[in-house]
Amino acid sequence: MKTFRHLFNIAVVLVLLAVVIMSLGYNPQARLMPLLIGIPILILAVIQTIIDFREAASEKKKMLTEEEIKEAKRRFAKEINVSLWVVGLFLSVYLFGFLITTFAYTFLTLKVRSRFPWKQSLGVALGAWAFLYFVLYKLLEVDLYDGIVVVTLRKLFFD
Amino acid sequence: MVEAALVGLAKVFAWPAIGFMFLGVLIGLIVGILPGVGGTFSLAVLIPFTFTMDPASAFALLLGAHAPSYTGGAITTILLNTPGDPPNAATLFDGFPMTKKGEAGRALGAALSSSAVGGILGALYMILLIPVMRPVVLMFAPPEFFMLAILGIAFIAVISGKSLIKGIIGGGFGLLLGLVGLDMSTSTERFTFGSLFLWDGINLVPVVLGLFAVAEMIEVAVEGGSITEKLVESDIGGALRGIKDTFKHIWLVIRCSILGNIIGIIPGIGGDTACFFAYGHAKQTEKRGPEFGTGVVEGVIAPQSAINAKEGGALVPTVAFGIPGSAGMAILLGAFYVQGIKAGPDMLTNNLWLIFLMAWTVALANIIAAAICLPFANKMAKVALLPGDYLFPIVLMLSALGSYSTRDALGDLVITVLFGFIGYGMKKYDWSRPVVVIGLVLAKIAEKNLHLSLRLYEETFFLRPITLILITITVITIVFTVLGRRRERKQGGGI
Secondary structure (H helix, E strand, C coil), X not given: CHHHHHHHHHHHHHHHHHHHHHHHCCCHHHHHHHHHHHHHHHHHHHHHHHHHHHHHHHCCCCCCCHHHXXXXXXXXXXXXXXXXXXXXXXXXXXXXXXXXXXHHXXXXXHHHHCCCCHHHHHXXXXXXXXXXXXXXXXXXXXXXXXXXXXXXXXXXXXC | CHHHHHHHHHHHHCCCHHHHHHHHHHHHHHHHHCCCCCHHHHHHHHHHHHCCCCXXXXXXXXXXXXXXXXXXXXXXXXXXXXXCCHHHHHHHHHHHHHHHCCCHHHHHHHHHHHHXXXXXXXXXXXXXXXXXXXXXXXXXXXXXXXXXXXXXXXXXXXXXXXXXXXXHHHHHHHHHHHCCEEXXXXXXXXXXXXXXXXXXXXXXXXXXXXXXXXXXXXXXXXXXXXXXXXXXXXXXXXHHHHHHHHHHCHHHHHHHHHHHHHHHHCCCCCCHHHHHHHHHHHHHHCCCHHHCCCCCCHHHHHHHHHHHHHHHHXXXXXXXXXXXXXXXXXXXXXXXXXXXXXXXXHHHHHCHHHHHHHHHHHHHHHHHHHHHHHHHHHHHHHHHHCEHHHHHHHHHHHHHHHXXXXXXXXXXXXXXXXXXXXXXXXXXXXXXXXHHHHHHHHHHHHHXXXXXXXXXXXXXXXXXXXXXXXHHHHHHHHHHHHHHHHHHHHCCCCC
């Protein structure tokens, strides 16, 4: 837990450092604001990282129980699992577009990830799709992305 | 003037204008609830339908749809941590924590009623201000806009959460995000990594949806369960308590609606900032200011009072000078041309009744919107009891749609996903997320006006009278915040 906190702090410092270094390459007018903001907050980020390290070092080392280690591992595995589902949403939209993804993604998350019954999963997925199709696509005429697979198939078979 | 006000009122209630206004309010509420698709969208969609309408019906429909969209946006903001519109982001600082505490009904009641009262007051200020507005608007130039942006940035210190250093870093990160894209004065590419998509900069909506909605859903999915385990008041009592809260804090509502109205009037500062200013102001001035961010009803009332009041303000320069006060008003100007009406000083003499019609429509639309939503507030609050497994795909899909709809670009979807993870990390490791949003909103305004000020007035630009007043307010804000934090630390509040 503490290690991840430190990693997060270090990532913040590295991002800000990159921002400052990149800014130095711009012309004087364009780099004014990025440097004006970037340098002070880079310094603050370094200070914050040191504060967190020192706080962690000053805390008495506490041995974690086996149960706590198991819980931390279980949580981390869950975080990875959920993150993959979130990234999966983007990939699905990119490949199949919003109309197919809304139905498929809702159904799959409920059925596969949450292990809901078939009827419930299908019902919610259909409801979500119907809302998207009728309210957004038909009524409000929102421009929905089709997905590269759908576009390619349409070109192959209909154009 | 009184005659014009009465004619305007009579035309609002005449058929078919009143019918079109009801229709507009319903559309505005639905559109407002959808993340990323806001009032500007409903105006753009509805304008083609007004070609054959008379001016009264056309503006009743358009303003009826535009005025309550932020009211609808408050619903998803409070229940799901998913802002319907970027300005609604200020409502989630305390709105969503209230939902987590089981007070969703109360938060909704307070948000809906304060939006309505704010909208009515905004329309009232609009009527009062039109005759004296010209000199006030002309007093604001780039140095004043720059200082207003700096004042907004100073509010980062006010709402930076437990750690001031982390708050400032987060705010600075938001400011840097706002600088991504082509530099306006030199056309230099900054932080674009050669991507054409990033030339236009990073849009607010995908960032807000990622930082709050996606991050919240990741947490709900990891933790399991629902947003809240029980509602404190499950019957209509919760919503009624929220309404009572609004009237109990009526002075706060009045102050924040004035603030919203003034910011709405000033073209160039951007109405989106009004709600953040109102929130910062409330945190500084209210007794329970130090508790803001933990689910305090005043933290919901303040931004929601400003959110609709700013629309009344934005109408002033639009109708009186033909200068749009917001993106929505720029589209509304198109409707003036469709109707063959020239917006500008002539409106004050030839079509004064139309200005009043607009003011009445804004006020009435806000009342109708609140009246439609309030009876269902406690029913809607039950969404917070739904298992997170149901919410996870639905909210993620809504966020993806909202993000994509901002400019029909998949890149925005990538930004939402990326900021979802950043937001989750920030939440987990106690970094304030709202400050990133404030930084992002204000970055471009600050930079553009700094360069303009330096060119127009050189280094002495900060010696202008209003600029000096704004500098004083900024310094007072920072000093009071730092002193307040010190006092809290001494009292053992912990910073």
